Amino acid sequence: MKKQYILIGLMALIVQFAQAQFKLDGEFRPRTEYFGNGGNFTGGSFPAQTATDADEGFMRTTVRAAIKATYTAETYTVFTSFQEVFAFGDRPQIATNGNGNFRVQEAWANLKLGEFSSLKLGRQPLSYDDQRILGGLGWAQQARTHDAAVYKFKKGSYSLDIGGALNTTLDEVYNTSALFSYRDMVFLRANTKGEKLNISFLGLINTFQDSGVDGSNKSSLITAGLHADYKLGDLSLTSNLFIQEGERLGGVDVKGAFLASLGAVYKLNGPNSIGLTYEVISGRNSDSAAFFPLYGTNHAFNGLIDRFYVGNHGNAGGLKDLQLTYKTKVSGVAVTVAGHYFTEHSDFNAFESKDLGTEIDLVLAKKFKEFTLVGGYSHFFEPSDISDIPGVKGTQNWAWAMLVIQPKFLNTAK
Secondary structure: OHHHHHHHHHHHHHHHHHHOEEEEEEEEEEEEEEEOOOOOOOOEOOOOOOOEOOOOOEEEEEEEEEEEEEEEOOOEEEEEEEEEEEEOOOOOOOOOOOOOOEEEEEEEEEEEOOOOEEEEEEEEOOOOOOOOOEOOOOOOOOOOOEEEEEEEEEEOOEEEEEEEEEOOOOOOOOOOOHHHOOOEEEEEEEEEEOOOEEEEEEEEEEEEEOOOOOOOOEEEEEEEEEEEEEEEOOEEEEEEEEEEEEEOHHHOEEEEEEEEEEEEEEEOOOOOEEEEEEEEEOOOOOOOOOOOOOEOOHHHOOOOOOOOOOOEOOOOOOEEEEEEEEEEEEOOEEEEEEEEEEEOOOOOOOOOOOEEEEEEEEEEEEEOOOOEEEEEEEEEEOOHHHHOOOOEOOEEEEEEEEEEEOOEEEEOOO
């Protein structure tokens, strides 16, 4: 009789899998980085990240190791991923415990509500357009997720996402000011995509709670704007325009802070293309705090060495970034070379000039049959106002190499 029950159970599982799909994937991503002057370029506001003669170069290796499971049924999809980020040498060889970085990276369910709509609920990345304001931050080994609910509607070339999140702790008071962590957020993103023009509206309202034992001090910040892409033959244009109003963490006034950018990429011949981008991010003044791009993938903008807006430069003099980029392929290796010229938007630092330095970035990427190798080198040249200071180094450099393996363990759809 027991064997019959087992067979019935196995048959039920087979029928269920026949009507659904299960995938089990993984990721192994080690990255070695060399910081040439002893800094990781992310501490404080400019020029706090500047290297001094006392700084020495160092090397470190970090790893993202993850396992991801997706189950798709007729009316819902469930996704979970477990991830650990570790550095070589961050625990003793025979330690009985880990480094505390193992976690549920994502855990969400997407419920089908109708032919064109669904509800995605749980821990999930929020990534839209070029990820300037909301992005998955895939460069960082830990990445970024939100605990949120998102209503999704998509029909033809039009899509609408309306989402919200409410963060609490065990005592029901979310009292933190770390990295613009919010108590609650609501957002709306509407997109229409045509053959030539792709345009999106994104609006967010974030409430911060960060003062006192009971967290009674709250402040709200509104961020809203447009992203647009336009293709005309071999020419592609992209633009961002966002404004911020309200209050930052701690009730700091924000009045008319803005981010504006315009970029153009022209495809030459074969794999060759050239691009030019100009971006302005408003800085702090007597009436307002600076604009901050919140939860975007900021590493992808304003230089790969991360001198600006990656855990730093949050309420400084803003930024003007003129970027020239060239892309090509050499013997199957994708090559990207970018140059940046940075200046300050406002007179926050009170230097003789608004020059914030220049940077050159080189990235090489090669895809093999079952893995990818990526690496790069960046060099930052300090402005004369900084390099002339005794004891300060005039340049900083950073090199890195990364292996990406994404094994496909199981897929019942095959």
